[in-house]
Amino acid sequence: MLEPFFFYLFSAGMLASALGVILSRSAIYSVLCLVSTMCLMAGIFVLLKAYFVATVLILVYAGAILVLFLFVVMLLDFRKVNFGWQGLGLSPFFAVAAAIALFIETVAATRSLRLAPPVSANIGTVESVGRVLFTRYVLPFELTSFLLLAAVVAVVVLAKKDAQL
Amino acid sequence: MTPIGLGHYLVLSGALFCIGLVGVLTRRNALLVLLSIELILNSANLSFVAFSSQWGDVSGQVVVFFAMIVAAAEVTVGLAVVVICFRKKGSIDIEELRALKG
Numbered sequence: 001m002l003e004p005f006f007f008y009l010f011s012a013g014m015l016a017s018a019l020g021v022i023l024s025r026s027a028i029y030s031v032l033c034l035v036s037t038m039c040l041m042a043g044i045f046v047l048l049k050a051y052f053v054a055t056v057l058i059l060v061y062a063g064a065i066l067v068l069f070l071f072v073v074m075l076l077d078f079r080k081v082n083f084g085w086q087g088l089g090l091s092p093f094f095a096v097a098a099a100i101a102l103f104i105e106t107v108a109a110t111r112s113l114r115l116a117p118p119v120s121a122n123i124g125t126v127e128s129v130g131r132v133l134f135t136r137y138v139l140p141f142e143l144t145s146f147l148l149l150a151a152v153v154a155v156v157v158l159a160k161k162d163a164q165l
Numbered sequence: 166m167t168p169i170g171l172g173h174y175l176v177l178s179g180a181l182f183c184i185g186l187v188g189v190l191t192r193r194n195a196l197l198v199l200l201s202i203e204l205i206l207n208s209a210n211l212s213f214v215a216f217s218s219q220w221g222d223v224s225g226q227v228v229v230f231f232a233m234i235v236a237a238a239e240v241t242v243g244l245a246v247v248v249i250c251f252r253k254k255g256s257i258d259i260e261e262l263r264a265l266k267g
Contacts, residue, residue, distance in 0.1 A: 004168070015180060018185070021184075021204060022185075022187055022188035022197070022201060027196050027200075034203060037204070038207070044211065045214055047169075048174070048215060050217065050229075060237060061236070065236065069196070069200065072247065072248060073196060076257075095187045096187055099187045100183070102179070102186070103179055106175065106176060106179030106182075107179070111172065113171065115170070115219065118220075124218075124223070128223050132227055133230070137227050137231075141231075144231060144234045144235075147235065147238050151241045151242055155241055158245040158246065158249055
């Protein structure tokens with residue numbers, strides 16, 4: 001009885017926050033709405049018994065990546081930049097129509113699923129994820145260190161004073 | 166109430182994807198486009214975790230871990246590019262960043 005209640009509560013909050021991300025009139029409101037979306041998504045991950053990725057989501061995503069967004073938003077001088085809805089790319093009517101069509105397709109596809117009840121194994125703990133991460137997936141794990149190194153080198157090169165884009 | 170199954174989580178993931186898609190297509194501020202891309206990435210993460218919980222296979226959660234690392238690298242470089250564009254042109258409106266347009 002508790003699980004549906006928390007699921008609907010978290011998902012309503014997540015959809016409201018996601019709408020806040022795209023509809024806000026300033027970038028700071030959008031970043032803060034995305035932070036709240038991440039926190040609610042961590043709640044949904046805990047409902048799915050994925051405790052490790054819920055914690056990593058809060059620590060890495062909400063705690064580092066979105067804080068980096070906030071740094072950039074606050075450090076740049078945005079008085080000259082137009083944030084509002086009066087400047088739009090693709091006409092919002094067509095974008096919303098395409099998104100609603102895609103959503104109806106998703107609902108129709110998931111309605112046709114006939115699945116066994118979920119396996120209730122305790123697989124989301126740090127120990128079980130770590131065991132698989134360091135045995136079966138150790139090669140991608142080491143390759144991500146190269147990816148992060150490449151990102152750091154790229155940012156250091158780009159951040160030089162006379163950077164040519 | 167019907168028990169919350171895989172379908173509920175997939176519909177939620179699809180809704181988040183569609184909201185992020187509208188954000189990418191309609192907003193003209195480069196930072197807001199990047200934020201909408203993060204929203205799309207997280208909708209994929211949610212569907213990975215939902216399937217991992219359905220089949221009892223922890224590989225879905227490992228993929229989510231890797232996706233977060235890739236998102237961190239992409240956000241880092243993307244924000245550096247946005248800062249340089251602002252420094253050079255004074256604007257991060259994507260309609261004005263058309264130096265590569267043929």
